[in-house]
Amino acid sequence: MAIESINPATGKLLRQFEPLTDEAARQKIAVAAEAFRTYALIPIEHRALWMRKLASILDNELDDLSTLITLEMGKPIEASRYEILKCADACRYYAEHAARILAPESIPTEHNHSYVRWDPLGVVLAVMPWNFPFWQVFRFLAPALMAGNVAVLKHAPNVPQCALAIEALVRRAGFPRGTFQSLFLDVQQVETILGDDRIVAVTVTGSEAAGRAIGAQAGWLIKKSVLELGGSDPFIVMPSADLDLAIETAIRARCVNSGQSCIAAKRFIVADEIYDAFESRFVAGMEAIRVGDPMKPEVQVGPLVTAHAVDLLEEQVKAATRVGARILTGGERMLGAGNYFEPTVITGIPRNSAVYREELFGPVAMLFRAQDLNEAIEIANDTPFGLGASAWTRDPAEQQRLVAELQCGGVFLNTMVASDPRLPFGGIKRSGYGRELSAAGMREFLNAKTVVIASAGSTHEAVSKPYLVATADTLQTR
Template sequence: MAIATIDPTTGKTLRTFTAHTAEEVEAKLKLADETFRTYRQTPLADRKRWLARAAELLEKEAEQFGRIMTQEMGKPFEAAKAESQKCATACRYYVEHGEAYLRDEPINVGGDQAYVHYQPLGPVLAIMPWNFPFWQVVRFAAPALMAGNVGLLKHAHNVPQCALALEELFLRAGFPKGAFQTLLIETGDIARVIEDPRVKAATLTGSEGAGRAVGSQSGKALKKVVLELGGSDPFVVMPSAKLELAVETAVKARLINNGQSCIAAKRFIVHESVYPEFERRFVERMGRAVVGDPMDAKTEVGPLATEGIRQGLHAQVEKSVAAGTKLLVGGKLPTGPGTWYPPTVLADAAPGSPAATEELFGPVAVLFKARDVKHAIELANDSPYGLGASVWTHDDAEARQFIDGIESGMVFVNQMVVSDARLPFGGVKNSGHGRELALHGIREFLNAKTVRICSGTVAAPTQASANE
């Protein structure tokens, strides 16, 4: 598949890139390995300063970075600028908290001294998707670089300019040349990079199929891997919910990033007593969502990232409708240039149809009717995925039932699911394993080394020497 910038609004190829040769990849791997040997000893004060500078650049140049994102994958420009600014918050989060997360943890074992000493693993390969082309990368890179690891980025084939801009960003921020590098390689070359003994771990955000492949390759090489995969997140609405707010949030949660988000709400499970009113309001609001030029501030939904994604989504809708699923709005493939797709609502998903069993990665919502809390939880869990869930209720007992009962990595009550540097992010079941962000994210790629010193024989190292 060509590594290229293709404008989703027109379908025109704007720029193509030549994949790195085997010799160029070897040079980058060699540089990453050599850089790690010295970078891991870099004082935390330097890492903090460079990460803070990266945050400044992400904010200062948000418009420039936003234009690249919009041009390459079609997200609304206002959202693209906000994504760059959000990346700055993640960098600052680890500037503020990274040192504490890396500090030795004392353990009481009686007379001896004992503690857990955290050390970086080495070069980590990050295989990242196109849908949040800056945020997905930075939420890995910020904690990894703070911890003393170095990064190798294999970005999606359709966002090469984003990938190269990120490499340049960290270099301009002050990080050593080999601390963060972009590999312009094909999917078929990933396995060889994972197998390379200089690469110590991998992380992937992507499809279930990609996760199975990278997980298998990493397992064969006996290397740690974090997988953040697909999601078919439930959005549950109970009678005690504030319906107007729930509907407005539901639309936003389904259409965010043109509907192309792993944590976008996709299955809307509504209690039967409020279902008719929710359906009426939701369908009306989805039907009038503004689809158009992603550079226009009024636009709510821009084009999908690629023609392949659009065709795949439409095929899922058509198969579902042919199987008996109801089409309430949208579902018609637009003519003309660009990869546009209308906000679409399906209901009464036919058993076994894509609407009932698959992730719909685009502005397509599926409505379900629930009899009670137990039934709502059963519907929420009737999916191979378990990433996030949004629950709308003002009944404390109900909220606790949903928090305990829904099989997911995250549950948000009376708000939509979002990623936040302060909160661990990840899923269960076919949504992957491991966590990004917060304390859990920085420790995924650290060696938690147990140290026990026989009492009275050797003095424990100072905290400064342990960290630096």
């Protein structure tokens, strides 16, 4: 089946590509494996030069690259520009900090010298989604290449031109042939590619179904995997919050990327004391959102990525009303060309309903009333997901409880959830495992190699001490 690039704002076919045969894919993996043999030995200073050049190209070609994003997946053009600039920031961050992150870590022991060194693993497969077609790739690409790994990318089938552009950017920046390649693959081919012995690990950002399938295979193959999957992030507002700022941010947090973001706020949990004021102003704000042609800079919400995405969101909203939820605004697909859905607010969703536990991937917000902080935390944690949480309160005691008790990968107090190259990013529960970004993300695909150097003439000491410890603990020496 052809891989098609379709403009979601018009439904028109832009370009189409044929997927690689299995043999052609194996040939590209062979090129990557050969590249790793020499690339891993290149001094980090040289990699940093290429990474800084990559950042410069992204900056210089901002208009063309952001236009490509908007054409292929419908993101408002201003959001596309921000995405490209964020990719450049990530490149600069790892160019500047990789040497520190990768430096050997000395650990005092009874031996002459003990330390941990960080070695690259080899060829890593990246399976990436369409919603941030550059950023999702670059937040893996920048640390992976700076660490000495090489990568092959299986991008989402609806953003093939973005995939090709990223590969071309990496080569133009000076990185050697084979260090980063985009593979046009059918979904069914991922199993074959992951099963190739030259692929040492896999990182997946995408749906829960994709994470289950690829994570299961990686586990069976005993290959390292990192999964960043869905989210149903809570946005908690308590009485002491700056209500004006909280409402303004809530609208932005729900509609970021036209609502198609794993870390977009989706469940708004508001204290009873301020609920009515929040609801009326939040609904008015959602009604004022500008929906339309994503190429226009004033537009805040563009089309959803595919017609199927609109169908799914429409069915989820209808399912909510069937079990007693009320639509406060929106709730319908928009007529005419393109995959548009009205900004929507729903309240009264029963906590025992199926839709309550699903991720709504579009500009649809769910409102919940909480009697106190205890109930707010209970509602926030009552989800199979655990990616991020935004909580709004100026009470220090409430802040401490929220940080300690919310079950998620990141808690953001009095601001919206966002990824940052300096901070670990990832989730728990069915939002996945492992981390991206920061030192933690860089080290996910590195071998923490322990090195112990005994002092001269210490043969007896090196053998006898582990034996004595093992005897005391009734454990076998390894």
